[in-house]
Amino acid sequence: MSGTVRVRIAPSPTGPLHIGTARTALFNALYARRHGGTYIVRVEDTDTARSTTAFEADILEGLRWLGLEGDEGVVVGGERGTHGPYRQSARTTRYAEVARQLLDAGKAYHCFCTPEALEAERAAREAAKLPPRYSNRCRSIAPGEAATRRAAGEPAALRFRIPDGPVVIDDLVRGRVEIDAATLGGDLVILRADGSPLYHFTVVVDDVDMGITHVIRGEDHLSNTPKHILLFEALGAPLPRFAHLPLILNADRTKMSKRKSQTALADYRAEGFIQEALINFLALLGWSTGSEDEVLSVGELEGRFDLDHVQRGGAVFDRARLEWLNGQWIRRLEPADLAARLRPFYDAAAADGRLGRPAGDGEIAALLPLIRERIQLLSAAVELTDFLFVAAPAVDPALLVPKRWDAATALAALEAARPILERGIGEGDPLLLEAEDPTEAALRGLAEERGWKAGDLFMALRVAVTGRTATPPLFDSMRLLGRAATLARLDAAAARLRG
RNA sequence: GGCGCGUUCGUCUAGCGGCCUAGGACACUGCCCUCUCAAGGCAGAGACCACGGGUUCGAAUCCCGUACGCGCUACCA
Numbered sequence: 092m093s094g095t096v097r098v099r100i101a102p103s104p105t106g107p108l109h110i111g112t113a114r115t116a117l118f119n120a121l122y123a124r125r126h127g128g129t130y131i132v133r134v135e136d137t138d139t140a141r142s143t144t145a146f147e148a149d150i151l152e153g154l155r156w157l158g159l160e161g162d163e164g165v166v167v168g169g170e171r172g173t174h175g176p177y178r179q180s181a182r183t184t185r186y187a188e189v190a191r192q193l194l195d196a197g198k199a200y201h202c203f204c205t206p207e208a209l210e211a212e213r214a215a216r217e218a219a220k221l222p223p224r225y226s227n228r229c230r231s232i233a234p235g236e237a238a239t240r241r242a243a244g245e246p247a248a249l250r251f252r253i254p255d256g257p258v259v260i261d262d263l264v265r266g267r268v269e270i271d272a273a274t275l276g277g278d279l280v281i282l283r284a285d286g287s288p289l290y291h292f293t294v295v296v297d298d299v300d301m302g303i304t305h306v307i308r309g310e311d312h313l314s315n316t317p318k319h320i321l322l323f324e325a326l327g328a329p330l331p332r333f334a335h336l337p338l339i340l341n342a343d344r345t346k347m348s349k350r351k352s353q354t355a356l357a358d359y360r361a362e363g364f365i366q367e368a369l370i371n372f373l374a375l376l377g378w379s380t381g382s383e384d385e386v387l388s389v390g391e392l393e394g395r396f397d398l399d400h401v402q403r404g405g406a407v408f409d410r411a412r413l414e415w416l417n418g419q420w421i422r423r424l425e426p427a428d429l430a431a432r433l434r435p436f437y438d439a440a441a442a443d444g445r446l447g448r449p450a451g452d453g454e455i456a457a458l459l460p461l462i463r464e465r466i467q468l469l470s471a472a473v474e475l476t477d478f479l480f481v482a483a484p485a486v487d488p489a490l491l492v493p494k495r496w497d498a499a500t501a502l503a504a505l506e507a508a509r510p511i512l513e514r515g516i517g518e519g520d521p522l523l524l525e526a527e528d529p530t531e532a533a534l535r536g537l538a539e540e541r542g543w544k545a546g547d548l549f550m551a552l553r554v555a556v557t558g559r560t561a562t563p564p565l566f567d568s569m570r571l572l573g574r575a576a577t578l579a580r581l582d583a584a585a586a587r588l589r590g
Numbered sequence: 591g592g593c594g595c596g597u598u599c600g601u602c603u604a605g606c607g608g609c610c611u612a613g614g615a616c617a618c619u620g621c622c623c624u625c626u627c628a629a630g631g632c633a634g635a636g637a638c639c640a641c642g643g644g645u646u647c648g649a650a651u652c653c654c655g656u657a658c659g660c661g662c663u664a665c666c667a
Binding site: 101102103105135136137138140141142202204206209213217220221222223224248249250265268269270271273274275276280281282283284285287289290291293294309310311312313314315335337338340342344345346372375376377379380381382383384385386399402403404405406407408409411412413414415416418422462463464465466467475531534535544545546547548549550552553554559560561562563564565566 | 591592593594595596597600601602603604605606613614615616617624625626627628629630659660661662663664665666667
């Protein structure tokens with residue numbers, strides 16, 4: 092039996108939670124849960140210029156919303172676990188300590204090259220059509236001399252000595268990948284001249300300290316993995332297993348980017364995508380169960396997840412498919428749950444004026460059955476039912492007259508229907524969904540009597556009452572609206588037809 | 591430029607030598623249901639499995655090459 096699985100997701104708070112980060116987090120969490128392991132959230136904020144606490148909060152909050160809060164690591168409001176600190180900005184002394192070990196062991200050295208000198212070197216190589224690569228020229232500076240220059244105050248970065256030879260990655264997704272260390276670009280800077288540590292170094296130190304057993308991340312890191320492997324070896328640490336996931340792609344098949352796609356998780360949430368659908372969708376982006384099942388809960392995903400079925404080619408983010416899944420999951424929610432998730436959308440609409448007044452809890456509960464089957468996004472519920480919460484809907488007179496009719500017919504229809512509705516629609520009637528409806532029957536009788544298509548009559552009434560041609564079922568809508576409002580809208584529409 | 595990875599319907603994918611004249615899902619089209627819109631049901635169109643060579647009695651599945659695409663190539667992460 093191998094040791095307990097420990098995996099991690101290491102977001103960098105230089106932007107809001109990215110859909111790709113969420114997917115990587117999910118795969119790590121699924122892997123950990125499947126194997127009874129531990130899933131860790133580590134914040135990689137060594138780039139102090141671009142990292143912000145606001146982004147960190149967005150990321151942690153987003154992960155929590157997805158149900159992907161770490162078992163260990165940084166969580167909303169703090170940290171948990173015994174391998175911390177889990178924020179790289181709090182680990183600088185540790186990095187300095189490990190860097191010192193490398194220096195003392197002769198595996199790292201001070202580099203006095205100035206940024207300008209490095210830039211010139213790079214330009215020269217490019218002009219000569221050679222791949223960019225550091226010359227390793229400071230390797231030859233004797234340790235004593237380096238110490239003297241350092242003591243004199245000359246700034247120096249610390250470079251890790253890249254050994255010669257091939258590096259083999261035994262990837263759980265891609266198999267054996269061999270890369271020659273000579274193509275890695277020369278000795279690697281691990282500490283900037285100001286002493287701050289760089290990414291490739293911190294990841295490895297952290298993965299070692301945190302006992303990471305499996306590194307599951309995007310394919311964009313595959314080319315950098317040899318650097319990490321060499322660092323693990325230099326530190327005398329056991330190698331974790333690596334698994335590189337296919338990239339999530341823009342429609343043009345380039346790596347998904349903010350520029351070409353909607354990448355912020357929070358934006359999807361704000362649109363009314365729900366957590367269950369996002370999880371389901373993301374899990375199936377680059378992985379499959381090997382079966383034909385498509386709608387899967389996180390529990391089912393946990394039970395089935397494995398790295399064997401991870402796809403190797405990149406996967407285009409298909410929003411239409413996400414929307415379909417969202418509709419599937421909305422329909423699977425318990426009514427009370429759906430109502431609670433709808434609440435903020437109605438509140439927001441009331442606040443910004445899209446609705447004339449706030450929606451009551453009872454009202455949302457009542458309209459649930461009308462919209463449940465009709466929305467793919469939570470936000471769409473508001474548009475479908477806004478007629479219930481406005482004083483008077485804006486009615487386009489042209490829509491009031493069904494195609495086969497003229498204005499006079501429409502007016503006659505509204506007038507004839509009025510007494511039937513006045514009798515049939517009460518204030519606060521319960522819905523009649525699926526049941527035998529005497530009001531509907533009466534109106535059908537009226538239509539037959541006058542030689543109208545019932546559908547035309549209903550459409551005229553629909554537009555008069557809601558202002559729209561696509562709405563939830565007409566009679567249930569009118570009952571929810573109530574008798575007074577229904578009749579008032581009928582009268583208003585009739586007045587427009589007369590005028 | 592160098593190095594690496596990848597390539598099955600528009601998209602997500604099943605497939606791990608014969609069950610494939612390639613299956614499912616989304617999207618699309620039509621029909622049914624129906625007061626509109628949905629949801630649901632049924633049907634259809636859609637992939638010569640990137641291309642070219644091998645290996646094999648037999649290849650989408652194994653090997654080699656080519657093309658194309660993507661990623662990486664910082665004192666960013």
